[in-house]
Structure formats: structure tokens, C-alpha cells
Amino acid sequence: MADWFADEAFWETFYPILFPKERFENAGEEVAKILSLVKFKGNSVLDLACGPGRHSVSLALKGFNKLVLRRSASLGTLMVMNMAQRQSG
Numbered sequence: 001m002a003d004w005f006a007d008e009a010f011w012e013t014f015y016p017i018l019f020p021k022e023r024f025e026n027a028g029e030e031v032a033k034i035l036s037l038v039k040f041k042g043n044s045v046l047d048l049a050c051g052p053g054r055h056s057v058s059l060a061l062k063g064f065n066k067l068v069l070r071r072s073a074s075l076g077t078l079m080v081m082n083m084a085q086r087q088s089g
Helices: 008-020 021-025 026-037 054-061 074-088
Strands: 042-049 067-070
Touching: 021 026, 021 042, 021 054, 042 054, 054 067
Parallel strands: 042 067
Antiparallel strands: none
């Protein structure tokens, strides 16, 4: 049996529950708070287990270079769609 986090059917079923629209809407504010707390210097970020990339997208929109690592192909597709939506307004 596959690990739950590698099960695409799991993510298709539970994505709307785990990642409602509000979590994406709050990501920019969360990133700003994180950056102010850690006094981050530089412009490169490694986002491990980035899920649908809500923080990765916010970092990218702030001009950061980022490397994201995820196990789920469907979450990667959703991250790209999220980025396109956020860039278009």
C-alpha cells in the first residue's frame, strides 16, 4: 500500500478541505510575517513539501528565486494554476 501522501486519490478528495480558498488569500500576509520574524536576507528559498505552493507563489510574487519539492504531481499542477491566477490579478 502506498503512503497516504503519495496517493493522488487522497489529494483529489481532500484538497478542498485542506486548502480552501481562504488559505491562499492569507498566504501573502503569512509570508510577510515570516520574513519579518526571521529577518531573512537573500533572494533564494527552498520550499520542501510545498503542497499546492501557496507560500511558494507568494514568495515568487515578491521576487524570490525558489526551488520547490513535492511528491504529488496533482499538487504541482494545482500550484501552477494558482500561480497563473495570482499573476493575472
